[in-house]
Amino acid sequence: MSQKMKTEAVAKTRKILADRGLRTTAARLAVVHWLQKANSPATHAEIAADLVPKGIDKATVLRNLTDLVEAGLVTRKELGDHVWRFELRDESHPVGCEHAHFICVDCGRVTCLHQLEMSASVMKSLQEVGQVTEILVRGHCDECR
Ligand SMILES: [Zn+2]
């Protein structure tokens, strides 16, 4: 990334944080930028594994993740394997109507299913059952099958 792009990315993130009433700290920036680069939900351990060598301790990573969840910028999900995973919230979707996820029951790998659209009739029948908080598909990923 060029220095100019880097500066612009920081300014953009600073604004996103400020809009939610969060102060921009080096650790918070690092966590947000990590999540922006990720293409699937990640665990605290996975995020910390990259950030601890940069001088941000595990507790700080977790505290920042929690702050971002409370501010509504990040979602925290438990996909049936008792592990919390974090991902940036899809701002284009209302809360509870975000993209679905596929989890491999063998290796635990999670894949975002951005293409899987729930039709209005499917959403309506789901709403008759209750409030949907997560759409989850389970199976064996290509590598495990
Ligand atoms: Zn797998």
Ligand SMILES: [Zn+2]
């Ligand atoms: Zn996702």
